[in-house]
Amino acid sequence: MAGKLLTWTKNTFGARGKHQKKVAFVSLFHTFQRILELNNRILEVMADMGDKLGGDYVFDRQYINSSCRQMTNLVHELIYHFNALAPKKYSALDGIFRSINIDIEEELAGRLVIPQSEYVMPYEIISRDFADVVGGKNANIAEIKNRLGLAVPEGFAITTRAFKSFFDYNDFQAKVEGILNAWEDAELTSEAASKEIMDLIKSGSIEPQFQRAVEKALKHLRHITGIRSLFLAVRSSAMGEDSEHSFAGQYLSLLNRPEQDLLQCYKDVLASAYSPFAMEYRRQKGFSVYEVAMAVACQCMVDARISGVLYSLDPLDPTSEVMVISATWGLGVPVVSGKTNADRFTVSRESPYDVKGLDIVRKTERFVAKERGDCEFQPVIEEMQTRMCLTEEQIRDIAEAGIMIERYYKYPQDIEWAIDQKNQLHILQARPLNIKAQMSQVVCDISSVTEKYPVIFSGRGIIVQNGIATGKVFMVQSDGDLDNFPNGAILVARETSPRFAKVARKANAIITDVGTSTGHMATISREFRIPTIVNTGMATEILKPGQEITLDAEENVVYEGRIKELCYYGFMEDAFEETYEYRLLRRVLKKITPLNMVDPYDKDFNPSGCRTYHDITRFVHEKAVEELIDINNDRHPDAEAKRKKLKLEIPLDLIIIDIDGGLKETIDSSTITTDQIQSVPMRSFLEGLSAPGSWSREPMSVDFGSFMSSLTRTFSSHLVSPRYVGQNLAVISGEYANISLRLGYHFNMIDAYIGNQINDNYAYFRFLGGVTDPIRRSRRAKFIYEALSQNDFNVDLRGDLVIGRIKKLGPQLMERKMALLGQLVGFTRQLDVQMNSDRQIVKFIREFEGLARADNNTKGLGREIQ
Amino acid sequence: MSNGEKTTILILDDEAIVLKRLGPALEKAGYEIEVFSRSSDASSRIMEKNFDIVITDLKMEGLDGMQFLTQVKERSPGTEVIVITGFATMDTAKESFQKGVFDFLAKPFKLGEILETVKKAEKKIKQAGLS
Numbered sequence: 002m003a004g005k006l007l008t009w010t011k012n013t014f015g016a017r018g019k020h021q022k023k024v025a026f027v028s029l030f031h032t033f034q035r036i037l038e039l040n041n042r043i044l045e046v047m048a049d050m051g052d053k054l055g056g057d058y059v060f061d062r063q064y065i066n067s068s069c070r071q072m073t074n075l076v077h078e079l080i081y082h083f084n085a086l087a088p089k090k091y092s093a094l095d096g097i098f099r100s101i102n103i104d105i106e107e108e109l110a111g112r113l114v115i116p117q118s119e120y121v122m123p124y125e126i127i128s129r130d131f132a133d134v135v136g137g138k139n140a141n142i143a144e145i146k147n148r149l150g151l152a153v154p155e156g157f158a159i160t161t162r163a164f165k166s167f168f169d170y171n172d173f174q175a176k177v178e179g180i181l182n183a184w185e186d187a188e189l190t191s192e193a194a195s196k197e198i199m200d201l202i203k204s205g206s207i208e209p210q211f212q213r214a215v216e217k218a219l220k221h222l223r224h225i226t227g228i229r230s231l232f233l234a235v236r237s238s239a240m241g242e243d244s245e246h247s248f249a250g251q252y253l254s255l256l257n258r259p260e261q262d263l264l265q266c267y268k269d270v271l272a273s274a275y276s277p278f279a280m281e282y283r284r285q286k287g288f289s290v291y292e293v294a295m296a297v298a299c300q301c302m303v304d305a306r307i308s309g310v311l312y313s314l315d316p317l318d319p320t321s322e323v324m325v326i327s328a329t330w331g332l333g334v335p336v337v338s339g340k341t342n343a344d345r346f347t348v349s350r351e352s353p354y355d356v357k358g359l360d361i362v363r364k365t366e367r368f369v370a371k372e373r374g375d376c377e378f379q380p381v382i383e384e385m386q387t388r389m390c391l392t393e394e395q396i397r398d399i400a401e402a403g404i405m406i407e408r409y410y411k412y413p414q415d416i417e418w419a420i421d422q423k424n425q426l427h428i429l430q431a432r433p434l435n436i437k438a439q440m441s442q443v444v445c446d447i448s449s450v451t452e453k454y455p456v457i458f459s460g461r462g463i464i465v466q467n468g469i470a471t472g473k474v475f476m477v478q479s480d481g482d483l484d485n486f487p488n489g490a491i492l493v494a495r496e497t498s499p500r501f502a503k504v505a506r507k508a509n510a511i512i513t514d515v516g517t518s519t520g521h522m523a524t525i526s527r528e529f530r531i532p533t534i535v536n537t538g539m540a541t542e543i544l545k546p547g548q549e550i551t552l553d554a555e556e557n558v559v560y561e562g563r564i565k566e567l568c569y570y571g572f573m574e575d576a577f578e579e580t581y582e583y584r585l586l587r588r589v590l591k592k593i594t595p596l597n598m599v600d601p602y603d604k605d606f607n608p609s610g611c612r613t614y615h616d617i618t619r620f621v622h623e624k625a626v627e628e629l630i631d632i633n634n635d636r637h638p639d640a641e642a643k644r645k646k647l648k649l650e651i652p653l654d655l656i657i658i659d660i661d662g663g664l665k666e667t668i669d670s671s672t673i674t675t676d677q678i679q680s681v682p683m684r685s686f687l688e689g690l691s692a693p694g695s696w697s698r699e700p701m702s703v704d705f706g707s708f709m710s711s712l713t714r715t716f717s718s719h720l721v722s723p724r725y726v727g728q729n730l731a732v733i734s735g736e737y738a739n740i741s742l743r744l745g746y747h748f749n750m751i752d753a754y755i756g757n758q759i760n761d762n763y764a765y766f767r768f769l770g771g772v773t774d775p776i777r778r779s780r781r782a783k784f785i786y787e788a789l790s791q792n793d794f795n796v797d798l799r800g801d802l803v804i805g806r807i808k809k810l811g812p813q814l815m816e817r818k819m820a821l822l823g824q825l826v827g828f829t830r831q832l833d834v835q836m837n838s839d840r841q842i843v844k845f846i847r848e849f850e851g852l853a854r855a856d857n858n859t860k861g862l863g864r865e866i867q
Numbered sequence: 868m869s870n871g872e873k874t875t876i877l878i879l880d881d882e883a884i885v886l887k888r889l890g891p892a893l894e895k896a897g898y899e900i901e902v903f904s905r906s907s908d909a910s911s912r913i914m915e916k917n918f919d920i921v922i923t924d925l926k927m928e929g930l931d932g933m934q935f936l937t938q939v940k941e942r943s944p945g946t947e948v949i950v951i952t953g954f955a956t957m958d959t960a961k962e963s964f965q966k967g968v969f970d971f972l973a974k975p976f977k978l979g980e981i982l983e984t985v986k987k988a989e990k991k992i993k994q995a996g997l998s
Contacts, residue, residue, distance in 0.1 A: 053975060056888075057977055057978060057979075058975045058976065058977055058978070059884075059885055059888050059889055059951070059974060059975060059976055059977075059978060059981065060884070060953075060974055060975035061880075061882045061884065061885055061924075061953045061974050061975075062882055062953070063926075063953030063954060063974065064953055064974055064975045067953075447894060447895050448894070448895055448896065448897035448898075449897075451895065460979070553895075555891065555892060555895070555978075556892060556895055556896070556978070557979075570891075570895070577884070577887055577888055580883050580884040580887055581883060581884070582882060582883070582884035583884060
């Protein structure tokens with residue numbers, strides 16, 4: 002496009018040599034054009050990066066680094082040009098940009114950016130992205146609360162950063178290393194070395210800043226629980242503790258401790274990182290001293306009536322397809338440590354989770370929290386001793402939660418739970434069940450197993466979220482169907498919908514006929530890690546309700562039947578999302594893609610409201626158009642390139658800036674009519690836009706029409722000073738037009754040159770959906786895609802960004818294409834409201850074709866022979 | 868590979884994400900896979916066993932991928948080597964083709980692309996075996 006522009010600029014101005022003021026405007030317009038190009042480029046790179054999360058690509062660190070840097074450079078350049086257009090007006094953008102860039106660079110350098118405080122993170126703001134900072138235990142329990150919506154104890158994490166700063170503040174590193182060296186050299190026994198280090202840690206002092214952060218977190222906890230004096234469980238949440246390196250049970254867990262003892266408890270838990278066992282274990286596994294970084298979980302105590310453990314798959318017999326629940330009265334510690342007998346239930350892994358076997362034992366003691374802190378064993382009264390401690394309903398609740406957690410983490414789980422006095426189930430801890438060894442015996446040769454199952458379809462559609470799932474097909478045709486969605490079913494639908502969020506906790510997988518990998522639903526699938534394939538084109542036709550299928554959304558295959566082995570195979574793999582690179586990409590994208598700057602009339606629509614690169618890009622785009630109008634108005638009141646308001650039959654406020662020969666001479670009014678336009682591409686565009694049928698479509702009630710007209714007028718006259726006349730702008734010359742339209746919440750940009758040199762001719766059309774109702778938006782994008790493709794445009798569809806290009810046609814045919822774009826803009830502006838279903842895309846395409854043909858015939862513009 | 872045995876593939880890449888994505892995908896497609904994140908380990912492995920196909924990154928810590936594929940080709944000329952790299956330049960591509968590399972894929976690539984490339988390499992090996 003830049004080359005074309007140069008040609009155009011040269012043709013228009015160079016040769017004919019216009020006066021200074023106009024040249025100045027041209028250079029500004031040039032800047033404006035560059036801004037539009039950058040804007041496009043940024044959106045494209047953003048879409049590409051988002052695609053990589055789907056799992057269909059193999060990418061590496063280099064990709065993340067280079068695409069982030071590319072993005073940063075593009076945004077930087079965008080701001081640079083914008084500053085040239087609006088000098089010093091939005092200088093705050095520079096600072097915002099820098100801070101986003103610093104955050105991204107920090108992430109790329111491997112330093113996680115922690116919001117709020119370095120020392121403490123409340124559960125509400127923890128996600129799996131912070132696992133390195135808060136440890137596995139905290140990250141898991143916080144995700145179970147925040148993402149899955151299950152009850153967990155309120156609490157906060159003391160971070161690994163706090164651990165490091167505690168060591169630094171007390172100068173422990175060198176001392177601990179010295180002791181460890183002596184131990185390595187066999188000068189000290191494990192016990193002696195351990196005691197020295199533990200004593201050292203327990204005597205350490207807490208930095209005032211750290212202490213304040215903890216006090217603040219406690220205050221917040223008192224506030225949200227309404228408890229005046231808290232009793233806490235303080236547990237280790239070390240890195241790697243819950244994953245492949247099983248330190249399970251080796252670190253200290255303190256129960257029911259008064260809040261004033263928290264910091265001492267904290268030190269005691271830290272010290273347990275240097276128990277003789279932990280030291281020995283790390284030595285064997287080759288951990289370095291620097292890798293010890295313990296986060297700590299601080300949780301409110303649950304007043305447990307019944308507690309226990311759930312294995313979501315029986316570890317002793319994984320192929321038996323059952324879960325195992327152990328339960329006892331009181332707190333669960335004795336069950337976890339295996340110190341006491343517990344009731345044992347085997348439960349089906351499928352809804353409604355029938356109990357398949359039970360073993361009720363005599364429970365003579367229960368472990369309970371004492372009123373003033375600490376815990377003790379108490380005798381259980383005779384009649385309760387032999388009573389089954391869970392009802393069938395409670396078993397179901399636990400089982401359902403267990404399967405939900407397993408589905409989310411894509412791995413069988415070892416879950417600690419408790420039921421309180423009010424019969425509320427709380428999840429206390431969840432970690433992967435250690436069954437890799439058993440699994441490897443079950444799965445031997447995966448390709449020979451899958452060969453036995455018929456493939457229903459493969460290689461169709463786009464993988465949005467990878468993973469493996471089995472289940473029964475459940476067709477969703479309307480929102481009402483979502484209310485009846487069975488737990489563990491596979492959602493099959495014609496189109497993607499953000500409303501599927503409603504069943505995100507229940508669906509084992511999602512398959513749709515149409516959709517894109519960048520839509521809103523894609524985000525939901527990824528957040529909930531639901532294996533998802535969209536755009537298969539045929540799922541609803543081929544799959545039958547109730548049919549049992551297996552979706553392998555890693556290889557993009559749907560099999561008939563339930564391939565258990567494939568699921569087990571999935572358990573064996575470390576999930577793709579668990580890799581460092583994947584998490585890194587997710588984290589950097591959080592600084593890049595979310596769009597918060599939605600409404601240009603919102604009072605927060607200013608530089609300081611920008612949180613991401615997308616926000617900056619959106620803001621710059623909006624303001625650049627506004628600036629161009631203003632610049633022209635303010636700086637060149639007498640220039641020929643003056644803004645004029647175009648009078649149109651249709652309700653569209655459009656400002657025209659003529660830079661050379663786009664309008665008939667000797668017009669001296671601030672308003673012009675269409676017949677005064679000489680610009681070839683602009684004239685054709687307007688012809689199409691105002692052609693019968695393209696702007697207002699029947700049937701439409703009067704009220705509805707006026708509603709639409711209020712949408713397409715970009716401002717209300719009483720709200721905005723007359724100086725700011727909206728964002729619909731066309732910059733034209735005799736052969737050129739650049740048209741920016743904001744209709745409702747979406748953008749159209751058309752850039753075209755039509756002259757006698759066929760090789761210079763081009764038309765570029767860009768459509769970007771707004772932020773309202775993502776489904777209809779994507780339908781409209783799809784419609785535009787189809788309409789443009791059918792009319793020989795080279796089209797690119799990415800999410801709801803549609804780009805159409807056509808070039809090197811003779812002037813007549815180019816004019817025809819411009820008229821078509823005009824029709825298309827007019828036609829689509831209201832489709833948001835009308836596109837209630839996907840079938841309508843086809844209907845509208847036909848209608849639009851008819852319209853375009855009719856218009857063609859009346860104008861006698863048949864196919865031009867090149 | 869003959870006698871209905873599985874095609875054997877060695878994958879070397881120092882980034883976990885590549886191995887975790889590629890290993891299972893190829894395994895499920897019916898190949899026998901060994902993955903290595905350290906070139907020294909992969910190097911000693913090819914001294915013990917000839918693989919049908921080797922997939923390797925070019926830029927890694929320690930031994931250079933180019934050196935590694937040279938070793939592979941020297942040791943077992945029949946092994947087809949597929950290069951995957953995030954730093955694709957014309958020069959590196961040219962150099963690897965000169966060294967007899969079967970194909971060259973720039974990261975990021977789609978799983979389908981590498982599967983296709985592997986299939987082509989497999990076909991070539993089979994044809995070589997027949998002639």
